[in-house]
Amino acid sequence: MSIRILGVSRAFGNFQALSQVDLHVPSGSLTALLGPSGSGKTTLLRIIAGLESADTGQVQFDNRDVTSLAARDRGVGFVFQHYALFRHMSVAENIAFGLRVRRVPGAEVKLRVTELLRLVRLEGLGNRLPSELSGGQRQRLAIARALLLKPRVLIFDEATSALDPESEAIVMRNLSKIAANRTVILISHRLSTLVRSDRIAFLEHGRLLDCAPHAQLLESCESYRSLWRQQMEQTG
16 A cells, blocks of 8 residues: 655644655555654654644545544554553453454454464464563564554554564564565664665654665765764664
8 A cells, every 4th residue: 555645744832743744655665764853753653544633734545535534444553662562461362352342253353363473473372461472572462463454554653662683683574574565664763674674764853854765865865874874883
């Protein structure tokens, strides 16, 4: 599913979170949002998902205006930074929750949960609590829950930021397979994630400075080039 953001602005009081943002996310692509703190990344993700309303502008899915469409009707899977897992529920119950509230028959729920456990490589862990999982396993559980209703768009709000570099690299490799035939948008500051992305949308002070593959951004965007140098120095 392709996504178009047309002239989207959003203010919170006197703070202008987004200002006239235009962005095209091609169908089936993996796009990373990058920028300093307060640049509008999370606000943009929430507007795409329908969790936040824009003051002006339009959101289109496959050239269809979904600006006024409720989040539940957009077909977007959202993985939050802290995963938002139900601590008192088992892994399987966390995944099944969205189907149970829709009164889907038990046999169908069980089949779908089994499929998702296999997809995210959590077979045999369905009876465990989230607290009994590693950080990478909890992240995969959050992905499974986001995939439950077969969304065509998958959004990550810094959902890999709490992982160590090795775990994030594993998750990103799995995500490439899991996200096949889906459009993925994520926020990440990790070099490995940025390099694996098809394109990087760089925001600053609520404005989109550029959106291009990593190599092209290094040539065209001084702010991105500066941030990249800083991260290279920090990682040695």
